Amino acid sequence: xxxxxxxxxxxxxxxxxxxxxxxxxxxxxxxxxxxxxxxxxxxxxxxxxxxxxxxxxxxxxxxxxxxxxxxxxxxxxxxxxxxxxxxxxxxxxxxxxxxxxxxxxxxxxxxxxxxxxxxxxxxxxxxxxxxxxxxxxxxxxxxxxxxxxxxxxxxxxxxxxxxxxxxxxxxxxxxxxxxxxxxxxxxxxxxxxxxxxxxxxxxxxxxxxxxxxxxxxxxxxxxxxxxxxxxxxxxxxxxxxxxxxxxxxxxxxxxxxxxxxxxxxxxxxxxxxxxxxxxxxxxxxxxxxxxxxxxxxxxxxxxxxxxxxxxxxxxxxxxxxxxxxxxxxxxxxxxxxxxxxxxxxxxxxxxxxxxxxxxxxxxxxxxxxxxxxxxxxxxxxxxxxxxxxxxxxxxxxxxxxxxxxxxxxxxxxxxxxxxxxxxxxxxxxxxxxxxxxxxxxxxxxxxxxxxxxxxxxxxxxxxxxxxxxxxxxxxxxxxxxxxxxxxxxxxxxxxxxxxxxxxxxx
Amino acid sequence: xxxxxxxxxxxxxxxxxxxxxxxxxxxxxxxxxxxxxxxxxxxxxxxxxxxxxxxxxxxxxxxxxxxxxxxxxxxxxxxxxxxxxxxxxxxxxxxxxxxxxxxxxxxxxxxxxxxxxxxxxxxxxxxxxxxxxxxxxxxxxxxxxxxxxxxxxxxxxxxxxxxxxxxxxxxxxxxxxxxxxxxxxxxxxxxxxxxxxxxxxxxxxxxxxxxxxxxxxxxxxxxxxxxxxxxxxxxxxxxxxxxxxxxxxxxxxxxxxxxxxxxxxxxxxxxxxxxxxxxxxxxxxxxxxxxxxxxxxx
Numbered sequence: 145x146x147x148x149x150x151x152x153x154x155x156x157x158x159x160x161x162x163x164x165x166x167x168x169x170x171x172x173x174x175x176x177x178x179x180x181x182x183x184x185x186x187x188x189x190x191x192x193x194x195x196x197x198x199x200x201x202x203x204x205x206x207x208x209x210x211x212x213x214x215x216x217x218x219x220x221x222x223x224x225x226x227x228x229x230x231x232x233x234x235x236x237x238x239x240x241x242x243x244x245x246x247x248x249x250x251x252x253x254x255x256x257x258x259x260x261x262x263x264x265x266x267x268x269x270x271x272x273x274x275x276x277x278x279x280x281x282x283x284x285x286x287x288x289x290x291x292x293x294x295x296x297x298x299x300x301x302x303x304x305x306x307x308x309x310x311x312x313x314x315x316x317x318x319x320x321x322x323x324x325x326x327x328x329x330x331x332x333x334x335x336x337x338x339x340x341x342x343x344x345x346x347x348x349x350x351x352x353x354x355x356x357x358x359x360x361x362x363x364x365x366x367x368x369x370x371x372x373x374x375x376x377x378x379x380x381x382x383x384x385x386x387x388x389x390x391x392x393x394x395x396x397x398x399x400x401x402x403x404x405x406x407x408x409x410x411x412x413x414x415x416x417x418x419x420x421x422x423x424x425x426x427x428x429x430x431x432x433x434x435x436x437x438x439x440x441x442x443x444x445x446x447x448x449x450x451x452x453x454x455x456x457x458x459x460x461x462x463x464x465x466x467x468x469x470x471x472x473x474x475x476x477x478x479x480x481x482x483x484x485x486x487x488x489x490x491x492x493x494x495x496x497x498x499x500x501x502x503x504x505x506x507x508x509x510x511x512x513x514x515x516x517x518x519x520x521x522x523x524x525x526x527x528x529x530x531x532x533x534x535x536x537x538x539x540x541x542x543x544x545x546x547x548x549x550x551x552x553x554x555x556x557x558x559x560x561x562x563x564x565x566x567x568x569x570x571x572x573x574x575x576x577x578x579x580x581x582x583x584x585x586x587x588x589x590x591x592x593x594x595x596x597x598x599x600x601x602x603x604x605x606x607x608x609x610x611x612x613x614x615x616x617x618x619x620x621x622x623x624x625x626x627x628x629x630x631x632x633x634x635x636x637x638x639x640x641x642x643x644x645x646x647x648x649x650x
Numbered sequence: 651x652x653x654x655x656x657x658x659x660x661x662x663x664x665x666x667x668x669x670x671x672x673x674x675x676x677x678x679x680x681x682x683x684x685x686x687x688x689x690x691x692x693x694x695x696x697x698x699x700x701x702x703x704x705x706x707x708x709x710x711x712x713x714x715x716x717x718x719x720x721x722x723x724x725x726x727x728x729x730x731x732x733x734x735x736x737x738x739x740x741x742x743x744x745x746x747x748x749x750x751x752x753x754x755x756x757x758x759x760x761x762x763x764x765x766x767x768x769x770x771x772x773x774x775x776x777x778x779x780x781x782x783x784x785x786x787x788x789x790x791x792x793x794x795x796x797x798x799x800x801x802x803x804x805x806x807x808x809x810x811x812x813x814x815x816x817x818x819x820x821x822x823x824x825x826x827x828x829x830x831x832x833x834x835x836x837x838x839x840x841x842x843x844x845x846x847x848x849x850x851x852x853x854x855x856x857x858x859x860x861x862x863x864x865x866x867x868x869x870x871x872x873x874x875x876x877x878x879x880x881x882x883x884x885x886x887x888x889x890x891x892x893x894x895x896x897x898x899x900x901x902x903x904x905x906x907x908x909x910x911x912x913x914x915x916x917x918x919x920x921x922x923x924x925x926x927x928x929x930x931x932x933x934x935x936x937x938x939x940x941x942x943x944x945x946x947x948x
Binding site: 624 | 791793794795796797799801803808809888897900901902903904905907908909910911913931938939940941942943944945
């Protein structure tokens with residue numbers, strides 16, 4: 145059975161289900177929002193984007209280009225150069241030379257000042273970056289405006305200050321840069337991930353070759369302009385666009401000293417294996433399947449907001465998304481009723497609209513994957529609940545969805561869907577919640593909701609996950625280390641711990 | 651030593667009772683399920699013992715025991731863990747003479763060199779005993795986030811750690827990698843020195859009498875070439891301390907470890923005696939940083 149058929153069946157079943165369930169609140173057409181689109185005229189898009197190597201935008205030697213689109217409309221925004229082996233080589237050599245001759249020799253405080261400059265320039269251009277991020281990635285403008293761009297700025301600002309203080313972070317060691325860092329980032333937070341990677345690398349005296357995701361290269365390329373404007377020495381930051389093949393050239397380049405990868409566990413394992421026997425350093429920030437645990441003594445209305453923020457934020461394209469809801473049996477009915485009502489109010493549509501809650505799915509490929517897993521959920525016997533919101537005709541969309549009656553063994557409870565799909569399970573005792581939460585190869589994040597302080601410390605301590613949110617979810621800060629346990633990767637980004645991956649200690 | 655009639659201190663001639671060297675798994679001294687053995691001889695080619703040649707099944711059983719023991723061990727207070735490591739030092743001290751003899755016999759080192767190694771192993775245990783309630787204060791942080799949250803990061807044990815011990819120095823090498831791994835609450839499956847396993851297997855007797863909970867440390871003797879891939883590919887081992895030093899073996903460990911994103915720390919330590927073969931870095935390598943966000947409000 146094709147995924148298309150499965151998907152239409154899923155929609156039909158969901159519609160039936162909602163019909164039968166009769167939500168306690170009627171929204172229907174009573175609430176009709178006027179459109180409130182953010183203007184996009186402030187962003188000047190190029191027709192074609194080149195690679196950023198050695199401080200200049202240069203045409204790819206590969207002579208290949210690929211289109212990049214707006215996933216909400218399927219409109220082609222621009223064509224982007226695809227970096228081949230020779231292009232990656234040129235970028236790595238430029239980075240190496242810039243590191244050796246300029247960047248690592250610069251007084252650390254001066255290095256810091258360059259990074260502060262980037263932060264300031266990015267702040268000045270916040271509107272441009274927010275609109276561009278939404279255009280190219282499909283995320284709601286309120287998220288790119290209020291989360292992605294300000295956090296990216298904060299990452300540069302935070303790490304700028306570390307540049308001349310590394311000796312305090314690593315007492316008893318002489319701190320040296322690693323060298324050329326190859327950095328490969330995903331499409332879910334394109335600018336923010338670029339900032340997470342570039343800022344600490346530069347602060348520690350390294351130079352970088354960054355490969356943005358294939359579907360979302362534009363904000364990274366506009367960041368290259370900021371790097372130019374900040375007058376960074378040429379070659380300190382290089383940006384090579386392309387798909388997996390470009391990434392492989394970077395990973396396997398002999399002069400790259402460190403690889404930092406954020407993406408799927410599957411690709412992370414390939415990279416880890418590829419680096420075996422080399423002395424390249426590696427940090428991995430991989431997939432997740434976070435448990436969001438709601439105890440009966442939790443503030444339920446706040447918890448429901450946390451559930452929604454946990455899984456529907458950024459269309460669920462979040463590695464640390466709260467994709468498994470574990471709710472205590474005694475309050476399950478109440479929580480799910482509130483959740484169904486809340487999901488019905490979520491506004492899906494034009495990502496540039498300031499009232500939009502749920503934007504477009506990032507790519508057709510990702511939409512296919514979400515549909516496949518949702519179909520598997522139905523096949524395996526879970527009950528689907530789906531918002532009956534209208535779906536735009538063009539673009540890639542998936543309505544906010546949750547499944548009840550999910551078993552631990554179901555694919556939707558074990559595999560990362562990376563979409564707005566929540567698997568709901570119940571538990572009776574705290575021990576059972578802990579057991580179920582940890583019974584998965586991933587370990588990136590977790591959420592715990594209860595009003596009892598001592599219980600928070602007990603349960604958060606038992607979570608085998610790198611980031612645990614108590615009575616909140618999906619909060620990020622450059623001062624706060626982020627990263628996974630188990631198959632969610634190793635190494636941290638942010639905070640003092642995040643520096644460790646970018647220094648050589650002697 | 652292995653056979654014959656020895657003169658005991660009483661002057662009475664009597665047949666010496668030889669020790670059977672077994673694996674140490676789940677707090678028990680067990681023969682390999684495979685029934686196989688390797689003969690261990692002194693450098694002077696004198697037979698010292700028939701040692702269990704551990705199998706894949708033995709290794710899996712050891713991982714199972716290590717996994718079962720880990721949460722309980724991690725939940726013990728830092729103070730108690732410190733006391734147990736200190737007791738390991740006490741137990742080793744009490745048997746220092748027999749360990750020295752064993753090293754002299756097995757490696758043909760001088761008595762002075764052997765005694766020095768035993769002494770260093772004891773001191774290393776004491777060093778790490780003292781770390782139990784201090785490393786978290788040095789590796790943990792309170793993070794000044796911009797929003798209204800109390801945000802803090804603490805080190806936690808990685809889980810089940812495989813140790814591929816160096817061939818030499820067999821006793822000090824094993825102790826140097828074991829102690830920093832268990833002091834944080836990890837459990838261990840160690841593949842001990844293949845050529846000189848006797849002192850490491852004898853160390854099991856120290857562990858067994860130190861109040862270390864059963865299963866926290868498991869020691870497997872046998873052939874590394876056969877066993878290492880099974881350790882590196884095991885889905886329930888979280889990390890590996892690769893201290894063997896052989897580049898080909900290291901490459902294989904690194905590649906196989908990708909199967910479940912194991913953390914691999916490779917050690918190439920030329921000299922285990924100086925102070926730089928110990929310390930916080932050895933501890934940090936097998937910890938995970940957990941960050942917790944807690945709202946501030948009324």
